[in-house]
Amino acid sequence: MSDWIFVKTTHRESDPKSKEYLSFSEYIERMRNLHGLISDPLCPFEKKENVRSFRVEDKGKAMMFALNNSEFIIKPE
Numbered sequence: 151m152s153d154w155i156f157v158k159t160t161h162r163e164s165d166p167k168s169k170e171y172l173s174f175s176e177y178i179e180r181m182r183n184l185h186g187l188i189s190d191p192l193c194p195f196e197k198k199e200n201v202r203s204f205r206v207e208d209k210g211k212a213m214m215f216a217l218n219n220s221e222f223i224i225k226p227e
Contacts, residue, residue, distance in 0.1 A: 153209070154193045155216065156201035156224040157181075186211030195226035 162177045163170040172180060181187045186208025193203040201224055206212045216223050 153206040153212075154190065154195060154226050155187070155204055155206065155212070156195075156198065156226055157187075157204060157219075158222045158224065159200045159202060161219065161222040182207065184211070185215035187215065193226065197226075198224065 162172065162174075165171060178189045181189065181204060186206060187204035188207050190203050190205040191197075193205065195203070197203055203226070
């Protein structure tokens with residue numbers, strides 16, 4: 151079985167006027183390319199509110215993401 155993580159929705163900038171803003175599809179693509187995480191809304195865990203579920207594709211990239219963004223990460227149970 152693969153690994154999953156939950157990322158709080160606040161991780162993605164929500165203000166379109168911000169220079170950090172990404173469309174949802176850009177955000178999902180960036181999460182995969184830079185952080186080794188694939189969006190997986192049908193993960194096999196009960197999803198909490200205000201999180202997005204991601205399946206780990208690249209453990210090294212995902213580990214670095216988790217270490218650098220720990221305030222946005224929730225482990226599925």
